[in-house]
Amino acid sequence: MSATLLIVHHTPSPHCHEMFEAVLAGATAPDIEGVEVLRRPALTVSPAEMLAADGYLLGTPANLGYISGALKHAFDCAYYQLLDATKGRPFGVYLHGNEGTEGAERALAGITGGLGWQRAADTVVVSGKPTKADLEACWNLGATVAATLMD
Numbered sequence: 001m002s003a004t005l006l007i008v009h010h011t012p013s014p015h016c017h018e019m020f021e022a023v024l025a026g027a028t029a030p031d032i033e034g035v036e037v038l039r040r041p042a043l044t045v046s047p048a049e050m051l052a053a054d055g056y057l058l059g060t061p062a063n064l065g066y067i068s069g070a071l072k073h074a075f076d077c078a079y080y081q082l083l084d085a086t087k088g089r090p091f092g093v094y095l096h097g098n099e100g101t102e103g104a105e106r107a108l109a110g111i112t113g114g115l116g117w118q119r120a121a122d123t124v125v126v127s128g129k130p131t132k133a134d135l136e137a138c139w140n141l142g143a144t145v146a147a148t149l150m151d
């Protein structure tokens with residue numbers, strides 16, 4: 001039986017989309033076996049889909065000193081369903097921001113810490129147009145979190 005890795009993302013711009021594509025490419029690399037990767041825009045993901053996943057990749061721009069309202073909405077709808085049922089599950093985060101992502105990083109640390117999730121890789125933070133190195137870091141993030149779900 002395969003494990004499920006769920007990418008919950010808010011992707012409102014080409015720069016964010018480049019990061020999403022690189023994370024997805026890493027998570028679905030040929031060496032990753034036995035992991036089904038699902039991607040859901042944060043405004044459409046259901047609490048049932050979040051409950052059913054075995055691990056998570058969370059992607060968002062920094063907006064107004066916080067995570068996007070879209071990703072917050074996903075957790076607003078699912079937090080108490082996830083609490084206790086998902087403790088210990090691995091996750092990774094990628095953020096895009098042009099003015100400072102500290103508030104978004106703090107917010108996700110609080111949310112995932114409250115849920116008891118385990119950070120499986122360092123957060124990737126990008127400002128402006130992603131460089132080749134930034135996209136490699138995104139690829140590695142996707143591959144690393146996916147690899148934690150392999151048997």
Ligand SMILES: Cc1cc2nc3c(=O)[nH]c(=O)nc-3n(C[C@H](O)[C@H](O)[C@H](O)COP(=O)(O)O)c2cc1C
Binds near residue numbers: 066
């Ligand atoms: C309403 C709004 C608020 C924003 N607030 C922040 C912020 O607090 N910190 C930050 O780093 N970037 C902020 N940004 C920039 C976004 O993070 C950025 O537009 C997004 O990551 C996409 O990047 P791009 O426009 O370079 O493609 C904000 C953008 C908007 C539209």
